[in-house]
Amino acid sequence: MRRFKAGIFQALAHPTRIFIVETLGQREMTVGQICESLGIAQANASQHLAVLRSKHIVETRKEGNQIFYRLRDPLLDEILKKMRQYFLVHMTEVMSLLNEDPDSATVSVSSK
């Protein structure tokens, strides 16, 4: 079911959530730690975590007052690794994508 895959990608389609998933690929973290390392508001982090939870991308572990999040399947971390690889290959065009903004949808291939 392609809708499922699309759902996973959609969950990853946000810088904050990518950060969270990438970080949780290394070690589990509490919501507080996530907020701190990202510099975002608690409610906001919690919302993003809810998205990842709803897609069963992360798991939780309760310890006293706080909740530890961890990645549920290392496969996702591999996928993000591949994406890093992709990122490196296309570095240059990324640069130009970051500079130009408005007409990026009109560009077909290279210049000329």
Next chain:
Amino acid sequence: MRRFKAGIFQALAHPTRIFIVETLGQREMTVGQICESLGIAQANASQHLAVLRSKHIVETRKEGNQIFYRLRDPLLDEILKKMRQYFLVHMTEVMSLLNEDPDSATVSVSSK
């Protein structure tokens, strides 16, 4: 830049575009072929292709009246392969996700 990765994921975060990318991973296709095999309107396909173009995910080749699309980097196909793998592993929960709809955001782990 995490925003770049998020952009790629966002481009993949739609069933139609996943289909397109998966298919183009195998062979190049014209817009007409894509429309036909997907059973969607031409304008719709063209819009999705514009999204993929804007992210430099696909390339085009013009031949007479029609335009052939192909995947630009096989790495993306590998990423989708890994996603298929992920899909297989989590098949069961996918099923339940498809059945239940409204409260999927509230579920934390399994039942009880």
Next chain:
DNA sequence: AATGAATATTAGCATACTCGAATATTCGAA
């Protein structure tokens, strides 16, 4: 140059996402 096929773009509406603010829950400590 006029026509028709293939593809692209635009406009407008409906839906979904994202964020901040406010409020609710849960749990340990007193």
Next chain:
DNA sequence: TTCGAATATTCGAGTATGCTAATATTCATT
């Protein structure tokens, strides 16, 4: 049982996305 810390949920406004219908473009043929 009350209080404070950690986390979650809800609400509202602003923005983005996706679809359909209509219109534009591009190219080969005539």
